[in-house]
Amino acid sequence: MLNATLKELSAQLAAKNISSVELTGEYLARIERLNPSLNAFVALDREKSLAQAKSADALIAAGKSSLLTGIPFAQKDIFCAHGWPTTCGSKMLANFVAPYDAHVIEQFNRAGAVNLGKTNMDEFAMGSSNETSYFGKVKNPWNTDAVPGGSSGGSAAAVAARLAPAATGTDTGGSIRQPAALCGISGIKPTYGTVSRYGMIAFASSLDQGGPMAKSAEDCALMLNVMTGFDPRDSTSLEREKEDYTRDLEKPLVGLRIGLPKEYFAAGLSADVAQAVEAALAEYRKLGAVTVDISLPNSQLAIPVYYVLAPAEASSNLARYDGVRYGYRAPEYGDLADMYGKTRAQGFGAEVKRRIMIGTYVLSAGYYDAYYLKAQKLRRLIAQDFSAAFQQCDVIMGPTAPTTAFNLGEKSDDPVSMYLSDIYTIAVNLAGLPGMSIPCGFGSTKLPVGLQIVGDYFAEAKMLNVAHQYQKATDWHLRQPL
Amino acid sequence: MQWEIVIGLETHAQLSTQSKIFSGAAIAYGAAPNTQACAVDLALPGVLPVFNRAAAEKAVKFGLAINARINRKSVFERKNYFYPDLPKGYQISQLELPIVAEGGTLRVQVSPASGQAYEKEVRITRAHLEEDAGKSLHEDFHGMTGIDLNRAGTPLLEIVTEPDMRSSAEAVAYAKSLHSLVRWIGICDGNMQEGSFRCDANVSVRPKGTDKLGTRCEIKNLNSFKFLEKAIDHEVQRQIDVIESGGRIVQETRLYDPDRDETRSMRSKEEANDYRYFPDPDLLPLVVDEAFIETARLTLPELPQAKRDRFVADYGLPVYDATILTASRDLSSYFEESAKTLAGDNKLVANWVIGELSATLNKEGKDIAESPIASAQFAGLMKRIQDGTISGKIAKEVFAAMWAGEGDADVIIEAKGLKQVSDSGAIEKIVDEVLAANPGMVAEFQSGKEKAFNALVGQTMKASKGKANPAQVNEILKKKLAG
Numbered sequence: 001m002l003n004a005t006l007k008e009l010s011a012q013l014a015a016k017n018i019s020s021v022e023l024t025g026e027y028l029a030r031i032e033r034l035n036p037s038l039n040a041f042v043a044l045d046r047e048k049s050l051a052q053a054k055s056a057d058a059l060i061a062a063g064k065s066s067l068l069t070g071i072p073f074a075q076k077d078i079f080c081a082h083g084w085p086t087t088c089g090s091k092m093l094a095n096f097v098a099p100y101d102a103h104v105i106e107q108f109n110r111a112g113a114v115n116l117g118k119t120n121m122d123e124f125a126m127g128s129s130n131e132t133s134y135f136g137k138v139k140n141p142w143n144t145d146a147v148p149g150g151s152s153g154g155s156a157a158a159v160a161a162r163l164a165p166a167a168t169g170t171d172t173g174g175s176i177r178q179p180a181a182l183c184g185i186s187g188i189k190p191t192y193g194t195v196s197r198y199g200m201i202a203f204a205s206s207l208d209q210g211g212p213m214a215k216s217a218e219d220c221a222l223m224l225n226v227m228t229g230f231d232p233r234d235s236t237s238l239e240r241e242k243e244d245y246t247r248d249l250e251k252p253l254v255g256l257r258i259g260l261p262k263e264y265f266a267a268g269l270s271a272d273v274a275q276a277v278e279a280a281l282a283e284y285r286k287l288g289a290v291t292v293d294i295s296l297p298n299s300q301l302a303i304p305v306y307y308v309l310a311p312a313e314a315s316s317n318l319a320r321y322d323g324v325r326y327g328y329r330a331p332e333y334g335d336l337a338d339m340y341g342k343t344r345a346q347g348f349g350a351e352v353k354r355r356i357m358i359g360t361y362v363l364s365a366g367y368y369d370a371y372y373l374k375a376q377k378l379r380r381l382i383a384q385d386f387s388a389a390f391q392q393c394d395v396i397m398g399p400t401a402p403t404t405a406f407n408l409g410e411k412s413d414d415p416v417s418m419y420l421s422d423i424y425t426i427a428v429n430l431a432g433l434p435g436m437s438i439p440c441g442f443g444s445t446k447l448p449v450g451l452q453i454v455g456d457y458f459a460e461a462k463m464l465n466v467a468h469q470y471q472k473a474t475d476w477h478l479r480q481p482l
Numbered sequence: 483m484q485w486e487i488v489i490g491l492e493t494h495a496q497l498s499t500q501s502k503i504f505s506g507a508a509i510a511y512g513a514a515p516n517t518q519a520c521a522v523d524l525a526l527p528g529v530l531p532v533f534n535r536a537a538a539e540k541a542v543k544f545g546l547a548i549n550a551r552i553n554r555k556s557v558f559e560r561k562n563y564f565y566p567d568l569p570k571g572y573q574i575s576q577l578e579l580p581i582v583a584e585g586g587t588l589r590v591q592v593s594p595a596s597g598q599a600y601e602k603e604v605r606i607t608r609a610h611l612e613e614d615a616g617k618s619l620h621e622d623f624h625g626m627t628g629i630d631l632n633r634a635g636t637p638l639l640e641i642v643t644e645p646d647m648r649s650s651a652e653a654v655a656y657a658k659s660l661h662s663l664v665r666w667i668g669i670c671d672g673n674m675q676e677g678s679f680r681c682d683a684n685v686s687v688r689p690k691g692t693d694k695l696g697t698r699c700e701i702k703n704l705n706s707f708k709f710l711e712k713a714i715d716h717e718v719q720r721q722i723d724v725i726e727s728g729g730r731i732v733q734e735t736r737l738y739d740p741d742r743d744e745t746r747s748m749r750s751k752e753e754a755n756d757y758r759y760f761p762d763p764d765l766l767p768l769v770v771d772e773a774f775i776e777t778a779r780l781t782l783p784e785l786p787q788a789k790r791d792r793f794v795a796d797y798g799l800p801v802y803d804a805t806i807l808t809a810s811r812d813l814s815s816y817f818e819e820s821a822k823t824l825a826g827d828n829k830l831v832a833n834w835v836i837g838e839l840s841a842t843l844n845k846e847g848k849d850i851a852e853s854p855i856a857s858a859q860f861a862g863l864m865k866r867i868q869d870g871t872i873s874g875k876i877a878k879e880v881f882a883a884m885w886a887g888e889g890d891a892d893v894i895i896e897a898k899g900l901k902q903v904s905d906s907g908a909i910e911k912i913v914d915e916v917l918a919a920n921p922g923m924v925a926e927f928q929s930g931k932e933k934a935f936n937a938l939v940g941q942t943m944k945a946s947k948g949k950a951n952p953a954q955v956n957e958i959l960k961k962k963l964a965g
Binding site: 079080086088093096098099100102197198199200201202204205206232233234235236312313315316318319320322324325326336340360363364365368372 | 521524525526527528529530531532533560562564566569570571572629756758759760763764765766
């Protein structure tokens with residue numbers, strides 16, 4: 001059952017071989033046993049989950065179920081879920097219980113899915129190792145000395161350790177793809193505007209995008225069918241016709257043009273990761289694809305541009321955590337300025353404070369043009385690189401991260417080296433493109449390697465097809481930590 | 483030294499939409515604290531703003547009314563600062579690209595305390611959309627502050643002028659004219675007590691004849707025309723005193739204290755926030771196309787200036803009367819309906835609307851829309867003055883009865899027997915009695931005292947209970963006394 005696909009689980013439920021209550025109960029039991037060592041979940045509510053499972057069983061009994069009905073999903077703790085603690089990994093929101101559902105949560109609820117619990121994450125999604133969470137580090141199930149990646153590290157670890165059939169994540173600079181790569185699972189960040197951001201706690205609004213994290217591309221496609229859709233409550237939500245992301249899964253890859261950006265295979269890429277990626281590319285050639293050398297000449301600008309724009313937006317997005325209306329407030333303070341100062345000094349962790357300061361600085365009078373405005377211009381150049389590249393190829397491939405999972409604590413004192421672990425993923429967010437990571441082997445330390453697939457705008461169905469065909473030919477996605 | 487005063491105004495007009503500018507919460511005034519604040523207004527984690535297009539329509543109407551250029555694409559930006567009644571830690575406003583761009587003007591009638599009334603054109607630099615903040619309540623919380631977010635997210639149009647005004651009288655004339663315009667075109671209720679229309683004044687002085695602007699001070703939140711005038715007058719005097727005693731004006735924000743009639747410093751330029759404006763990534767640029775603008779144009783009523791000119795041309799009114807009658811759209815409609823119904827002496831109708839009707843409304847604190855006398859009824863009264871059925875004096879009595887709800891003019895005239903006596907036989911009889919009863923006055927008149935004649939007219943009118951036709955009384959008295 002632990003390796004069952006969503007389709008198989010759905011069939012089991014429909015055939016009444018197992019009930020949703022039983023399935024949910026089994027996962028809860030597994031979480032109870034394994035979570036203490038992994039710390040992937042920050043909130044569990046057996047009663048709530050089982051109540052949802054019971055309703056799902058009723059739907060199934062009444063013949064009113066849909067594909068995901070009765071299947072439990074882990075939800076990243078960045079999504080507001082009515083009645084659930086929603087902390088965003090921060091002390092600031094440690095006491096916050098969401099009074100409403102995010103659009104993504106609503107969509108799962110409508111489908112009759114079960115909320116299995118809230119997963120750990122880097123504080124306010126700022127981090128690439130899940131070490132910045134107020135609720136403690138998440139461990140990589142493949143090696144508990146290693147990081148699971150971040151910020152959706154809890155979701156990635158939960159799926160890898162089979163504590164949940166699948167989970168949600170969010171991706172601002174790689175937060176779905178990088179932990180998916182480091183934990184050996186599949187995850188996709190859709191085109192910006194495809195998944196509503198309503199109820200998804202904002203980090204950097206122009207980059208944030210929710211998406212699925214699962215064992216396979218096919219499962220991702222099925223989840224995407226539920227998670228996407230126009231939402232008038234998010235002004236950046238795109239009003240497009242609903243599509244079936246599974247429609248192209250079975251298409252052969254003969255003639256597929258895979259673009260290989262030379263910048264993604266240059267210095268900084270560790271040899272074992274390069275080797276696994278090369279092997280995956282060889283597999284694709286066997287499937288009939290051709291590889292094309294391309295260039296994304298402004299790649300080296302992605303990290304500096306991102307670390308101006310994302311902190312700028314974050315510094316403003318996080319201003320609402322002021323101790324006035326909800327969340328943490330310093331127990332003792334003098335005047336108003338002191339209340340703000342102490343509340344925010346005590347409520348936010350170091351990485352969040354670092355980014356708020358960077359963001360405040362780059363938006364300040366006298367610096368705005370040199371940083372924020374310049375970064376916006378470069379952002380357009382980065383997007384143009386991709387547009388030009390997609391003239392030559394159908395998808396772009398490369399490593400998701402430059403290395404396999406590094407050790408806990410290894411980079412936590414060196415922010416720049418930490419930031420570099422998102423070097424291949426960040427440009428995709430800046431361009432608003434869809435990006436995906438699938439497992440493609442293991443590195444020298446027996447830790448998973450992720451293959452990144454980047455598509456043109458709205459090319460999710462094609463990317464999922466490309467990933468699914470690979471997963472039919474290989475079994476990396478079926479490997480699980482012991 | 484002779485000083486020239488330079489004033490620019492920034493006015494916040496609350497747009498009369500049904501719901502807030504970025505959320506679905508209602509904006510009705512006076513609700514219990516925080517009952518009109520939804521998740522978006524409270525800035526809960528994860529919520530997002532959605533722009534209310536009704537606010538754009540009202541802003542565009544304003545832009546068209548002042549003949550400004552409308553930006554087809556305008557951009558919402560975040561103005562970042564911390565304050566307890568600012569839930570998101572930023573206000574969504576417009577900076578670089580406001581919806582109403584340059585080119586707008588307002589022609590205003592200035593009536594200074596001394597000297598001739600004159601017309602002045604004030605240029606409007608821009609008008610932009612933004613959201614209001616909530617309210618901090620410092621009373622009743624025993625050393626704590628209460629926060630009411632009902633007002634947070636209320637749509638505002640901030641209207642900014644060039645520094646074109648040269649006296650407090652000009653500033654007040656502009657503010658009144660703008661106040662009238664926003665109500666006229668139906669984008670703002672103009673209720674100043676409730677904060678729907680409030681002004682900030684930028685004031686500076688410079689030696690007369692020089693071009694360079696002096697250092698300005700901004701006086702915040704002036705919510706009555708009287709305070710606007712007094713605050714400017716006070717601030718001008720303060721600045722002149724500082725400069726003349728060798729000091730220097732510091733650019734700062736000042737608050738007007740109406741109780742002490744003085745302005746005091748709130749914060750200097752150095753202390754001012756760095757608002758770190760940047761385009762709001764949660765909102766797309768606001769795009770208004772030609773069709774949207776044309777729809778707004780079609781729903782615009784005839785504007786005050788055009789109507790004033792038309793009243794002069796079509797109704798033969800003096801500019802002064804036409805200006806007063808077009809101070810509000812309701813008043814102008816009332817006049818026009820009455821004049822059309824009467825189809826006679828337009829000046830008579832104007833006099834009565836400006837005079838008795840306006841005075842009574844003022845006295846009772848009522849708006850023209852609340853007048854108990856409908857324009858058709860009012861025209862009925864005018865008709866009886868015009869055809870000589872009643873005198874102007876009796877008409878005031880009839881007007882009062884109509885106001886009290888006693889019915890139409892004709893009913894009241896009939897019931898109270900107020901019909902003017904124009905029967906010369908009857909008047910002669912009264913005159914004879916008055917002359918017989920007042921031999922002293924007659925003697926005075928005949929000894930050359932003209933005033934005695936007026937006294938005799940008065941006596942005759944009194945004896946007729948005001949009903950005698952005054953022109954006939956004059957004529958008959960003259961004849962008899964000469965006789």
